[in-house]
Amino acid sequence: MVVRKDTKLVRFAVRNGKKLILVTLAGMIWIQPVWNVGTEWFGPASTAHAASEQAVKLSEEYITSGAKLLKYQYTTTRSGKSVKVLADVIQVDLTNPYVHLDVMTGKGGQVTTRQSVQGMARETGAVAGVNGDFFSTTGQGVALGGAVSQGTIVTSPSQLAGMYAFALRNDGTPMIDRFEFQGSVMTDSGLTFPLSGINQEAYITEPDKSYSHANKMYIYTSAWKSEDRPKDSSTTPTEVLVQGGVVQQISIKAPIPGTVPSDGYILRAHGTAADFVAANLYVGQQLDTNYRLRSLSSGQELNPADLKMMIGGHTLLVDQGKPSSFTRSVTSISGSSAVARTAIGYSQDGKYAYLIAAEKNNSSSGMTLSELQKFMAAIGIWKGLNLDGGGSTTMVDRPLAENEVTLTFTTSNGDGSQRAVANGLGVYTTAPQGTLKGLKVSGASSLLIGQTADYSLKGYDTYYNPVDASGIQATWKADNGNVSWTGAGFKGVKPGTSQITAVSGDAKTSMKVTVLGGSDLDSLASTTTYAPLAAGTSVSVPMQAKLKDGRIIEVPAESLTWEFKGMKAAVSGGVLTVQSVNAGAKVAYATAKYDGFSSTPIVLSTAEEQIWENFENTGYPISFKGLPSEAAGTAMVVQGTGERQNSKVLKLDYDLTNGTGNKFAYAEFNETAGRSIPDGSTAMSVDVLGDSSLNWLRAEFANPDGKAVYVDLAKPLNFSGWKTLTVDLSAAGLKPSAKLKRLYLVNLEEGQDERALTGSVSFDNIKFTSPVVDGDTGLPSAKVVMTVGQKSLTVNGKKQGIDVAPLLQNDTTYVPIRYVLDHFGGQSEWNATSKKVTVLSGSTVMELTVGKKEFTLNGTRKQSTVSPIIVDGRTLVPLRLVSEALGIDVKWEKKTKSITLES
Incomplete structure (x- = not known):
């Protein structure tokens, strides 16, 4: 669509970025330092100046x-x-x-679509970018402020107080100001009506607190993806389709079906604006529009065609x-x-x-x-x-030297995922092909012991854009034995830092690679916490390590060794297989070790299946929820039919015909709270009456920390009639006291036309397989009293001799660990080389090192104020620290210097 303003043409279109063309290397290879930048200069480095800042x-x-x-x-x-x-x-x-900034908008450059910043950057060919303007997370995904791309308004500024925007003029001059939109529609007879904005969703204006679209006229262009213009506006629209500057269709008090055509625009009017349309517009009429932006600080008018870009924001900061x-x-x-x-x-x-x-x-x-x-x-x-x-x-x-944009840092979304946002600000290059400037080693900067990673050479040209370096043949070497070259990559051998170097002719380039040791780990654990104890059991045991610097990494199977207690087992390819169970063992343990650092133990115990819910006597509410808000349906317990006519079932009816995007129909347990499942559950089964809708059927659990755990039940739901679905939960990452929050259907936007939008599914007999005993069941209970300096103690009132008296040193009581474990259950190991004591009691594993206040508890590094000591060749541990970690209550009597342990 073309609109006229002061005889200038302004086109409603969204820029499509161009992919960079990579250069094939030819000729000699030469290398310059990365920071030998020729005549390019970026201004002085800056540091802050206040003492506390x-x-x-x-x-x-x-x-x-x-x-x-x-x-x-x-x-x-x-x-x-x-x-x-x-x-x-x-x-x-x-x-x-050769560099410029521009707005990135949703998917395909259209508003009412959201996309991650990385997705927008890759789609448009940006070499960098950040998220942009504020938007309502419950709205249609439209920026609140103005957005201009290469002279074209994508969205106009909203009437909100104190909202600033960043813009670049065509001459590259930056500006930050508050702007308002001004425009009008003019008929061929010279009658005019004000335009209130372009591509805006409904909101409450400031300071008058009015409905944004009441008695107003807006333009919607093909940059507006949704068929709702806008949604939830509290107004009934009259719409006018204009193509080629000529009115093609007028719909009084009803929207024109479908999206805006690429060669036109739709005027959306209400109230007095709709009255103007009804009285003055007709099909075949010539119609003209004009618009401008106006600075609210200076009053200066600004033609959008004079702008390279604009993006809205919030408050002024500096x-x-x-x-x-x-x-x-x-x-x-x-x-x-x-x-x-x-x-x-x-x-x-x-x-x-x-x-x-x-x-x-x-x-x-x-x-x-x-x-x-x-x-x-x-x-x-x-x-x-x-x-x-x-x-x-x-x-x-x-x-x-890389070809794709990557996350600059881990986001704050818990798992580091990217939020889909309304728009972003991209950095683009238009530099021509340059000659090779330098090479860079590409590959992992850190390795685990036993891990092998691939490394390659990548090149960049005189404009710091990537060039193809695949034809360069290089020889690889390391400066020490921390890593070794395998012929296809470098393998981590022992903790420490190596410099790996690639040499090609007279050219060479290097990078540092750190091999992580056990001392670099803060915790080590598997998402699998429980498993059934039976010969032949196989369960995936993926291991994750949290490093001291906060990074979370997957630990490859080849980097781990394993210890087993209560069973004979083996781990191959990340799968633990129980070969046999020790005689009389009801509980067994598998502990992974990385360079001496032990993981949280995986507890295996005898298990049985139990009915969690059969819907015969539910004493808590079950309700329906749909997303988006237009999704309709019901979730209720009803009398079954057919083969289930004598029992009650949970029936989920859904109607997802309205709304856009991914759609969801939830049956929620106990409102938003969910309902607890058995601790240590390793499997779930549920009877499902399918509807062959090809939607996904899922379960959502919640861990005690509030984090959601999603489990696929049927992907897709491709059957009708009753069927029992069973899923493995052992590697789902469910924690003790986890809850089942809801069962639900997912109708994905992609391929939506292939799946049913309406239907009904029913559920019955939800069962969980969980341990008959947990890791701490069966540990003896006792009351032990000992006195500092005395070589005796009482156990449940009976006196026994001991060969080492408890020692009081610096207000801390020390004892040999076996005096605790003998009476409260468990076992300990002593490593004379590392001077480390490992204690295993129930499902608790504790590792302490002589002279070190740092210890590990269930695979997580902890800090104490005390440490084990060696006295007369005997290793003594801090009694209170160890006992309380094992769940043993400790009481100290100052007058008699006696200690009471009780469990």
């Missing part, structure tokens, strides 16, 4: 000519304590002719190089809380733009808005504003 640049690396990634550590004082936060900054040279007053309430965005945050700003000379993200993850605690302001000022931001933060905060970049 300091920003230190940790690293910098080119993304492309004119853009590089800077990593900072920001130190601040929070609640009286010094806190270090990681922040990432993409610095863009606005004077560089002005004239200093933290500014907030221009809008920050309560709704948790301004005083330390969370992940995104911002954008520019330098005083207007030559550089800065895309900023504060990390909130295991390595960084996030920032408050005031901390973000101070950080931005510290690194040289002259004027800057706040973009969407929290779980939306995402940054991606294309590492030097």
Whole structure:
């Protein structure tokens, strides 16, 4: 669609990015240092200046000519304590002719679609990007502020107080200001009516608190994906289809079915605007539109065609190089809380733009808005504003010599996943093919012992864009024995750091690779916590390690050794198989070890199947919930039919014909709370009356920490009639006290036309297989009293002699560990080489080292104020530390210096 403004043509279209063309190498190979950057300069490095506020640049690396990634550590004082936060900054040279910024919008460049920042960057060919404007997570996925791409308005600014936007003029000049939309529709007879905006969803305006679309007229272009223009607007629309500047269709008080055509637009009118349409427009009529943006600070009008791009945001953060007053309430965005945050700003000379993200993850605690302001000022931001933060905060970049953008840091969404957002800000390169500038070793920077990883050479050209280096033949070597070359990759041999080098002719390039040892681990555990104890049992035992630096990694099977108690077993390819069970054993244990570091034990015990719910006497509510909000249905316990006519069943009826995107129909147990399942459940079965809908059938559990666990029951649901479905839960990651929250159907957007949108399924006889005894059942109970300095103790009132008296040293009582385990159950092992004591009691494994206050409990590293000691050749452990870890109550009587242990 074309609209006319001051004789200039402005096209409603969304830019499609172009993929980069990679260069094939030819000729000689030559290498330059990464930071020998010729005439390119990015301004001075910056550090903060206040004593309690300091920003230190940790690293910098080119993304492309004119853009590089800077990593900072920001130190601040929070609640009286010094806190270090990681922040990432993409610095863009606005004077560089080969780099530019642009808005990335949803999927396919259309609003009302959401996509991850990485997905948008890959789709449009961006080499870096961050999430953009604020949007309602319960709305249609439309940015609240204005968005302009290459002179075209994608969305107009909303009428909201204090909302700022970042824009670039065609000459590269940056600006941050508040803008409003102004426009009108003009008939061929000269009559006009105001336009209120472009591609906006319904909202409440400020400060008058009115419905945005009441008595207003809006333009919707083909950039608007949804057929609802907009949804939940509280108004009945009159719509007008215009193509080629001519009215093609008028629908009074009803929407025009379908999406907006690519060669036209739809006017959406209500109230007085609809009256204008009814009185003055007709099919075949010539219609003209014009619009502009207006600065709310200066009153200056701005033709969108004069802009390269614009993206909306929230409050102003920095002005004239200093933290500014907030221009809008920050309560709704948790301004005083330390969370992940995104911002954008520019330098005083207007030559550089800065895309900023504060990390909130295991390595960084996030920032408050005031901390973000101070950080931005510290690194040289002259004027800057706040973009969407929290779980939306995402940054991606294309590492030097790589072809794809990757996450710059782990997001704050718990599992590190990316939130689908309304829009983002992308960095693009238009540089031509350059000559080879340098090579880079590509591969893992850390390895586990026994792990082998592939490494390759990748190249970048004079514009820091990737070039094809596959034809380069190289010889690989390492500078020490921490890693070894296998002929196809490097294998981790022992903990430490190696420098691996690739040599090709006279050229060579290196990188450091760290082999992680047990001392680098903070915890080691499997998602499988329980398994049935029976000969022939096979169960997957994937292991995850949390490193001291906060990273979580999968541990390959070849990096682990295993210890078994109560059974003979073997682990091959990550699968544990029970070969035989020791005579009389009701419980057995499998413990993985990595370089001496022990995992949380996997408990195997005798198990049986038990009915959890047969719906005959449910004493809790069961309810229906649908997503999106248009999804309809019911979930209730009813009398069965056919072969189940004598029993009750849970029936889930669903109607997913309305709404867009992925659709869900939930049968929820006990409202939102869920209902507890047996601890240690290793399997679940449920009778299902299928409807052959080809939808997915799933179960959702909740662990005590609130994290959801999803289990597929049928993928797809391709049967009718009753069928018993059984699923393995041993590797699902369910924790003790987990709950089953709901059973539900999923109707995916992709291929939606192939699955039924309406139907009915029923459930009966939900069963769980769980241990008959858990890991601590069967441990003896006792009351033991011992006295410091006396070589005797009483057990349940009976006196016994001991060969080593309890020792009191620095207010800590020490005893040989066997005096605890003899009476409360368990066993211990002593490693004379490492001076380590390993204690196993029930499902608890504890490892302590002489002289070290750090210990491990159930695969997690802990810190104590005391440590084991050696006295007269005997190893003594801190009594209270060990006893309480094993669940034994400890009481100290100061006068008599007696200790009472009871379980």
